[in-house]
Amino acid sequence: MTQYTRRGWLAALAAPLTVGAQGIASRGVRPQPRGKPSGLPFHARFSDIADAAGLRLPVTYGDVSNSDYILETIGCGAAVFDYDNDGWLDIFLLSGTRRQGAPKDASNRLYKNNRDGTFTDVTAKAGLLRQGWASAVTVGDYNNDGHEDLFITYWGQNVLYRNNGDGTFTDVTKEAGLLESVKRWGSGCTFVDYDRDGHLDLFVANYLEFDFAAVPGPGENAHCSWKGIPVYCGPRGLPPGRFSLYRNNGEGVFTDVSASAGVAKARRYGMTAVAADFDNDGWPDIYVACDSTPSLLFRNQHDGTFSEEGLERGVALNEDGMEQAGMGLGIGDYNLDGNLDIFKTHFTDDTSILYRNDGKGNFADATISSGLGVETRYVGWGAGIVDLDNDGLPDLFLVTGNVYTNVEEKLPSYPHRTPRVVFRNLGGGKFEELIEQAGPGIAEAHSSRGCAFGDFDNDGDIDVLVVNLNEPPSLLRNDVTGGNHWIKVKLIGVKSNRSAIGARVVARYGGKVQAQEVLAQSSFYAVDDRRLHFGLGQQRTVDLEIRWPSGGKEVFSNVKADRIITVKEGIGLL
Amino acid sequence: MLLYLILAAAFFQPSGQRGAALVDAGIELSHAGRFNEAADKFVQALALDPNLAEAHYLLGLIRQQDGRADAALQSFRAALKLNPRYTAAQARVCELDTVFARVRETGYDKALISCRRAVLLDPRDPEPHFHIGWIQTKLGSHADAIQEFTTVLRLDPKFSRVRFELAMAYIDSRDIDRAIPLLKEVVAAEPGNTNARFQLGVALVKKGDCDAAVPWLETGSESAQKHYLLAGCFKKMNREAEAASEFAKVKQSREGAEASMQAKYLAALAHQKLVAGELDKAIADYRAALALVKDPTIAIDLAVALLKKGEAQEVLRMLAAESDPLARYQVALAYTKLGRPDEARSALELALREKPGFVEAWYLLGVNALAQEKHHEADRALGMAVRLRPDEPAIRLAWAEALQKLGKAQEAREQRQLAAKLPK
Numbered sequence: 001m002t003q004y005t006r007r008g009w010l011a012a013l014a015a016p017l018t019v020g021a022q023g024i025a026s027r028g029v030r031p032q033p034r035g036k037p038s039g040l041p042f043h044a045r046f047s048d049i050a051d052a053a054g055l056r057l058p059v060t061y062g063d064v065s066n067s068d069y070i071l072e073t074i075g076c077g078a079a080v081f082d083y084d085n086d087g088w089l090d091i092f093l094l095s096g097t098r099r100q101g102a103p104k105d106a107s108n109r110l111y112k113n114n115r116d117g118t119f120t121d122v123t124a125k126a127g128l129l130r131q132g133w134a135s136a137v138t139v140g141d142y143n144n145d146g147h148e149d150l151f152i153t154y155w156g157q158n159v160l161y162r163n164n165g166d167g168t169f170t171d172v173t174k175e176a177g178l179l180e181s182v183k184r185w186g187s188g189c190t191f192v193d194y195d196r197d198g199h200l201d202l203f204v205a206n207y208l209e210f211d212f213a214a215v216p217g218p219g220e221n222a223h224c225s226w227k228g229i230p231v232y233c234g235p236r237g238l239p240p241g242r243f244s245l246y247r248n249n250g251e252g253v254f255t256d257v258s259a260s261a262g263v264a265k266a267r268r269y270g271m272t273a274v275a276a277d278f279d280n281d282g283w284p285d286i287y288v289a290c291d292s293t294p295s296l297l298f299r300n301q302h303d304g305t306f307s308e309e310g311l312e313r314g315v316a317l318n319e320d321g322m323e324q325a326g327m328g329l330g331i332g333d334y335n336l337d338g339n340l341d342i343f344k345t346h347f348t349d350d351t352s353i354l355y356r357n358d359g360k361g362n363f364a365d366a367t368i369s370s371g372l373g374v375e376t377r378y379v380g381w382g383a384g385i386v387d388l389d390n391d392g393l394p395d396l397f398l399v400t401g402n403v404y405t406n407v408e409e410k411l412p413s414y415p416h417r418t419p420r421v422v423f424r425n426l427g428g429g430k431f432e433e434l435i436e437q438a439g440p441g442i443a444e445a446h447s448s449r450g451c452a453f454g455d456f457d458n459d460g461d462i463d464v465l466v467v468n469l470n471e472p473p474s475l476l477r478n479d480v481t482g483g484n485h486w487i488k489v490k491l492i493g494v495k496s497n498r499s500a501i502g503a504r505v506v507a508r509y510g511g512k513v514q515a516q517e518v519l520a521q522s523s524f525y526a527v528d529d530r531r532l533h534f535g536l537g538q539q540r541t542v543d544l545e546i547r548w549p550s551g552g553k554e555v556f557s558n559v560k561a562d563r564i565i566t567v568k569e570g571i572g573l574l
Numbered sequence: 575m576l577l578y579l580i581l582a583a584a585f586f587q588p589s590g591q592r593g594a595a596l597v598d599a600g601i602e603l604s605h606a607g608r609f610n611e612a613a614d615k616f617v618q619a620l621a622l623d624p625n626l627a628e629a630h631y632l633l634g635l636i637r638q639q640d641g642r643a644d645a646a647l648q649s650f651r652a653a654l655k656l657n658p659r660y661t662a663a664q665a666r667v668c669e670l671d672t673v674f675a676r677v678r679e680t681g682y683d684k685a686l687i688s689c690r691r692a693v694l695l696d697p698r699d700p701e702p703h704f705h706i707g708w709i710q711t712k713l714g715s716h717a718d719a720i721q722e723f724t725t726v727l728r729l730d731p732k733f734s735r736v737r738f739e740l741a742m743a744y745i746d747s748r749d750i751d752r753a754i755p756l757l758k759e760v761v762a763a764e765p766g767n768t769n770a771r772f773q774l775g776v777a778l779v780k781k782g783d784c785d786a787a788v789p790w791l792e793t794g795s796e797s798a799q800k801h802y803l804l805a806g807c808f809k810k811m812n813r814e815a816e817a818a819s820e821f822a823k824v825k826q827s828r829e830g831a832e833a834s835m836q837a838k839y840l841a842a843l844a845h846q847k848l849v850a851g852e853l854d855k856a857i858a859d860y861r862a863a864l865a866l867v868k869d870p871t872i873a874i875d876l877a878v879a880l881l882k883k884g885e886a887q888e889v890l891r892m893l894a895a896e897s898d899p900l901a902r903y904q905v906a907l908a909y910t911k912l913g914r915p916d917e918a919r920s921a922l923e924l925a926l927r928e929k930p931g932f933v934e935a936w937y938l939l940g941v942n943a944l945a946q947e948k949h950h951e952a953d954r955a956l957g958m959a960v961r962l963r964p965d966e967p968a969i970r971l972a973w974a975e976a977l978q979k980l981g982k983a984q985e986a987r988e989q990r991q992l993a994a995k996l997p998k
Contacts, residue, residue: 033747221839221846238836239836
């Protein structure tokens with residue numbers, strides 16, 4: 001037998017297979033090593049009280065165990081808002097349906113707050129029963145009549161509901177000029193007074209072009225598998241959606257100005273949309289978290305047009321220039337410099353991202369330096385930059401849940417139901433991940449999507465409503481200890497839009513400065529409590545500076561803490 | 575002559591010995607760089623004696639060289655089944671399991687087991703350590719990866735790529751300071767390694783040193799990321815015009831990538847419809863994909879569909895100017911369908927000039943020649959096809975037909991017998 005060595009033999013072979021090429025500059029989606037726990041007590045503790053509160057109907061969305069199409073898995077959002085102006089937050093939950101037909105109770109649901117920790121389903125009475133594949137909601141008083149209206153996106157026709165002020169709503173989509181000629185998959189949406197004329201306009205994102213008949217089933221081609229497992233197809237490969245801007249003429253009618261405003265050109269897998277003034281020029285910009293494609297920042301040019309500058313401003317990609325699967329958005333001032341930062345959630349095997357705003361609308365990726373890189377296990381959805389323990393340092397919160405119902409069986413490290421995550425703010429731009437330490441409501445595993453932040457029991461902290469697919473929602477009641485102080489600020493526009501969407505409040509307390517803005521959508525397809533909540537730590541008073549969308553400014557000094565205040569534009573504290 | 579003597583002797587030995595002699599002949603041919611002929615010998619040897627672990631292993635090496643990784647893995651596993659302590663075969667299984675894990679993004683645990691077995695069999699072989707290091711990197715076990723790569727360096731300081739991978743492992747574990755000197759060593763040793771240049775640039779950006787990073791990024795491998803990082807650096811350095819130019823490149827690159835992604839998806843849909851027999855729909859999807867990007871591979875797929883529909887003329891119109899061997903092959907098929915064998919032959923010869931190992935082209939050349947009763951030409955072409963793909967029974971049967979026509983009855987019979995023993 002001829003002798004040979006493997007090395008010698010290999011040398012004769014021209015091109016042996018090699019391995020080793022890693023993702024080029026990606027931080028590799030490998031988790032950042034965890035540091036030592038701070039050992040500091042966390043004074044917020046969450047418990048799920050949904051069942052006791054009467055929120056028992058599941059949020060129907062696709063098949064429970066076998067989702068073959070992307071439409072069945074993306075899910076929907078929710079809103080917390082005061083539809084009857086009684087000073088207590090009510091709940092509006094969106095719903096999907098099923099391919100084989102909707103279950104009996106599948107519908108969007110409006111729950112009235114009974115002011116005793118329970119809620120009553122008033123959907124039918126309010127005229128809001130509707131079945132379909134709902135995605136997102138935005139809340140705003142588009143006709144400035146003092147009652148909050150609803151706009152909902154669908155796969156199919158989006159819907160505008162006018163609040164009649166008597167506990168009922170009317171579908172005014174057609175008369176508002178919002179009927180569409182083609183079937184789209186509406187996703188993120190937000191009321192925004194982009195031209196600052198005092199009337200709320202409407203921005204709508206579309207996720208992608210979808211048709212059950214045209215999209216192949218799981219595993220039917222190379223684009224329909226994940227880690228070797230057949231899964232639904234998309235979003236990659238499917239034609240991306242477009243973006244629309246509708247101008248409110250002040251009489252309840254909207255006109256599509258997408259092309260002239262410069263938002264029609266973009267094509268992305270758009271998800272949550274947030275309107276806020278990111279560059280501190282007094283005009284609302286629009287940021288859209290985009291799935292698997294660069295996210296978009298439409299900068300307001302003050303002349304009815306927008307310029308898309310996500311890339312140049314540093315919020316399209318991560319610091320390595322990699323696109324991420326943008327889903328949900330938290331907006332807030334985590335580092336207390338008076339500027340709005342962005343927290344965006346992504347797919348599993350990637351981190352969420354934290355963009356730090358320099359005040360001029362230029363952002364830096366602070367994910368690793370802030371300690372968020374430790375968590376890559378979950379698919380993140382609804383999110384917020386919210387002060388959960390009232391210590392004056394805004395924390396980060398996200399809900400999670402995998403999209404693939406069938407992967408867990410083969411890959412147990414990718415479960416379908418996963419916990420919520422809290423990153424408590426340690427100060428100095430650093431965060432620490434907490435799950436079990438934040439209470440049983442955080443550690444519970446669900447396949448969650450939207451979540452909305454608000455104080456349901458008006459006890460001075462932030463509770464969280466969470467949409468769980470094909471399960472009842474969670475209502476995470478926050479029981480804060482530790483004696484920290486707080487203030488909530490409700491704004492009513494007069495010259496500005498009545499909902500005060502786009503109003504900026506800067507709070508100064510104990511040497512800290514924190515900015516917040518009234519938003520009409522954030523988290524994931526969701527709407528938070530319109531009353532801006534500031535934890536104040538040990539401070540018993542706070543100075544507040546309000547900048548209205550109209551441009552007017554008002555300052556209130558030494559405002560006493562631990563109460564909800566209402567400020568009417570030009571009139572002052574009510 | 576030596577090969578002839580070995581082969582001649584082999585035919586007078588019992589099947590086991592004849593098989594071993596064929597293995598030796600295959601090895602000689604391999605040493606002469608005649609790998610296709612060698613593979614043929616190994617196949618013949620295994621037909622005589624399927625228990626020749628070495629023949630499985632050697633056949634696996636040639637299959638691996640040919641890029642037929644699945645078949646190669648099958649051969650290596652067959653060798654290991656016969657001899658569980660076959661060190662070289664275990665190392666190859668480790669390598670291929672790792673490759674498959676990389677491509678499929680799953681199966682890392684399986685690859686890890688294969689590679690640990692390989693290390694147990696030969697702890698001094700750096701390759702399995704290298705693969706383990708790579709798997710540990712993918713699994714996020716940076717410390718383990720660093721340990722394995724360091725072992726590779728100790729065992730073989732000249733081991734290709736290990737410094738680069740070690741540097742990447744350091745970057746993954748946020749130890750940029752250790753990564754930078756390693757990457758500098760790599761680019762010093764391999765000035766043409768544009769990926770290492772790029773990674774060095776990235777590492778320096780992460781250190782906040784844009785001045786140092788820019789030259790490495792500029793000479794680094796091309797990607798949207800490179801331009802994004804350059805744009806960020808130029809912005810920080812107040813070189814606004816250059817930043818704007820780099821951002822424009824990022825946008826252009828991403829738009830192209832997105833169009834390409836959609837086109838590939840449409841092409842995949844089309845393929846699915848083709849398989850389902852929905853020919854017209856498949857053709858429509860291929861056309862839509864081609865409208866998004868000019869991709870010769872999609873044009874070739876469209877040609878396949880068009881030929882199925884009998885639209886040979888359109889294939890000629892579409893691909894006549896293409897020089898890609900696969901396109902020329904489709905053109906040859908179109909000419910064949912149109913009954914123009916001489917033009918088919920010209921197209922195939924052009925394709926084979928570009929890609930001499932194009933088995934299907936040799937095969938089509940051969941069967942076309944057979945149809946034209948050009949038996950010598952058929953013998954030459956089909957013989958070449960068999961040498962390139964010795965384990966394909968259809969090719970051997972076609973060759974047998976050519977040999978028969980030339981009056982080589984004994985050789986034709988042997989080919990038929992070999993074909994019968996091969997899996998269909």
